[in-house]
Amino acid sequence: MAHAHAHHHHDHGAEEASDRRVLGTIALNGLLTVAQVIGGALSGSVSLVADALHNLNDAMALVIVYVARRISRRAPDRRRTFGYRRAQVIGAMINLVALGVVGLFLAYESLLRFLEPRAVDGWTMIVLAGIALVVDVGTVLLLLGMRKGSVNLRAAFVHNLTDALASLAVLAGGVAILSLGWTWVDPALSLAIVAYILWQVAAMLPETVRVLMQSAPEGLDLDEVASAIASVEGARSVHHLHAWLLDEERAALEAHVVIDRSDAPRLDRITAAVRSVLRERFGIAHATLELEFPDTADADGHDTGLVASDCCEPA
Numbered sequence: 001m002a003h004a005h006a007h008h009h010h011d012h013g014a015e016e017a018s019d020r021r022v023l024g025t026i027a028l029n030g031l032l033t034v035a036q037v038i039g040g041a042l043s044g045s046v047s048l049v050a051d052a053l054h055n056l057n058d059a060m061a062l063v064i065v066y067v068a069r070r071i072s073r074r075a076p077d078r079r080r081t082f083g084y085r086r087a088q089v090i091g092a093m094i095n096l097v098a099l100g101v102v103g104l105f106l107a108y109e110s111l112l113r114f115l116e117p118r119a120v121d122g123w124t125m126i127v128l129a130g131i132a133l134v135v136d137v138g139t140v141l142l143l144l145g146m147r148k149g150s151v152n153l154r155a156a157f158v159h160n161l162t163d164a165l166a167s168l169a170v171l172a173g174g175v176a177i178l179s180l181g182w183t184w185v186d187p188a189l190s191l192a193i194v195a196y197i198l199w200q201v202a203a204m205l206p207e208t209v210r211v212l213m214q215s216a217p218e219g220l221d222l223d224e225v226a227s228a229i230a231s232v233e234g235a236r237s238v239h240h241l242h243a244w245l246l247d248e249e250r251a252a253l254e255a256h257v258v259i260d261r262s263d264a265p266r267l268d269r270i271t272a273a274v275r276s277v278l279r280e281r282f283g284i285a286h287a288t289l290e291l292e293f294p295d296t297a298d299a300d301g302h303d304t305g306l307v308a309s310d311c312c313e314p315a
Helices: 001-041 046-072 087-114 122-148 151-180 185-212 221-229 260-282
Strands: 235-245 251-259 286-292 306-309
Touching: 001 046, 001 260, 046 087, 087 185, 122 151, 151 185, 185 221, 221 235, 221 251, 221 260, 251 260, 260 286
Parallel strands: 251 286
Antiparallel strands: 235 251, 286 306
């Protein structure tokens, strides 16, 4: 028991340390955004403003990450019986939608700049892009060990990695403008940054939507699940099978399992065997199983059978 107590304090301490890292990255990105917006306005560089808005979005995303992480640790209660862990998925959806809107706005501004070219100060671009690169690399290193198990933090990590690449691109653009006078490089770089932003949104959004829409886990074959349940000794068939994602890591399942009346004394063993199959073969640890007899189910398979549930216990 003492070991479990110590483990709980270790986890809590690790989470607090992670929260401090997130707050540190918020501060870094906030300061960098202010510097880049000022520098972009003074230099006339749309790619610098694009990078600044991307950094601002990352800073706001990290604020949402921080708040969602705090909320997600709350214990289940009477109104949120599954707990609050899905708060991080909601935060990810907000972040990705906001990032998509920012990307479309920057694409519009970049295309206008092609039609109406403006003079760009290459030195301001180089200096601020160099500072941004240092901050972005620092942010990536802070988030490096935290990105597993959270689409929110993975999004933040990838965004800041993207920022580092974008800063390199802006740095190269400043050199090209100074040495070759290629002002068209600036909006072209901005469009490249936008394309990468939108590609990241398109890659991460489906995962978030799957959780919010209570979709079955990716790669889970429900026909295979049904066959595995029906193969358990004592289980004749299965119907009304539903599986859905509680959050990024946990899935839940409910099913009606038909058994013979003669197997009623073995109900606990049949239920335990079905749960074992679900856990070991499919990684589903939360299941609600309704055991019913063939002669009591109606035409639609509905029944007031015996329910064995563990789906709503705290993780």
